Amino acid sequence: MATIVEKLQQAALDKDTPVNDLLRRVKFVATKLGLPSVEEWVDHELNGYASDAPPxxxxxxxxxxxxxxxxxxxxxxxxxxxxxxxxxxxxxxxxxxxxxxxxxxxxxxxxxxxxxxxxxxxxxxxxxxxxxxxxxxxxLRRILDRVRTLVLDWALTLEKTGIMGTEDSFDRAEKDKAQATATTINIGHISSLVGNLGHGNVSGSITVSNLNTEQIGSIIPQLRGHRDELVSAGAHGPTLDDRLDALEKAIANPQPDHSFLRGLLTDLRNCMSGAAGSLVATGAINVLNAMLGTGVPPT
Known part of the structure; x- marks a missing residue:
């Protein structure tokens, strides 16, 4: 009999298996292995991205x-x-x-x-x-194909890690191995901050005076989430905190001063220049440069 991971691989390869059903299989496997990050991704794909930024x-x-x-x-x-x-x-x-x-x-x-x-x-x-x-x-077909490929890649990673299970479960050793190794689904989400920071939130907003206030709003929590990493790499922490707070207040204004926003973004970029060797900082700087130049992030 095929193992639980083999069944998942077969379903991912079967174009007749709806992506909706495929994801339920992923949730079943992720729950059995105790992988909440994978469950969270599946829940977003099954229920929609109501508040969190989509990949x-x-x-x-x-x-x-x-x-x-x-x-x-x-x-x-x-x-x-x-x-x-x-x-x-x-x-x-x-x-x-x-x-x-x-x-x-x-x-x-x-x-x-x-x-x-x-x-x-x-x-x-x-x-x-x-x-x-x-x-x-x-x-839309591309989105569904991408989800299917991510599932297949994850199932193959489980196999390479030696996690196959039985027909419908996993033993304790496999569960421990899954939780101790990198067996999450790598969706290439914008929170990686490497070259595509904020990329997923541009759509549906208008660039005004070469600055996109909705994209600025999406970048702020991402940079805050990586604040310690940026500071450890050489970014100036106090300036980073101050400019992020100022940006948040500025874009809350229905008619923000875009010259003021541009100055804050420039200061933010400059305060991270000392961390240029960090992939996170490099990605953030690239996006800030793109925003300051055109208001549209790199594709």
């Missing part, structure tokens, strides 16, 4: 569309890179259902927030228009 692979690209009441849908012109990306937070079951309901050659429409629609109305000197991001179904 980078959930960021989709499309064409921003404005619905003219008289001429119908038309692409939004000008500099629209900030509008061309959106983070998909829905559970995998919703993505699979959406794909199944989309006919061959069809496209998907992801609406913008009320805040963005108001800004677009204001910039176009109109009122009450509808706006959405037109996305190819292949973008």
């Amino acid at each position: 980078d692979y959930r960021r989709v690209h499309g064409t921003p569309i404005a619905v003219n009441p008289y001429r119908g849908p038309m692409p939004i012109g000008g500099y629209v890179d900030g509008l061309s990306w959106k983070t998909v937070r829905e559970p995998v079951s919703a993505l699979e259902a959406l794909l199944n309901s989309t006919g061959s050659g069809g496209t998907l429409q992801i609406g913008y927030s009320d805040k963005i629609r108001e800004k677009l109305d204001h910039s176009n000197d109109v009122h009450g228009w509808n706006y959405y991001l037109q996305v190819s179904p292949s973008e």
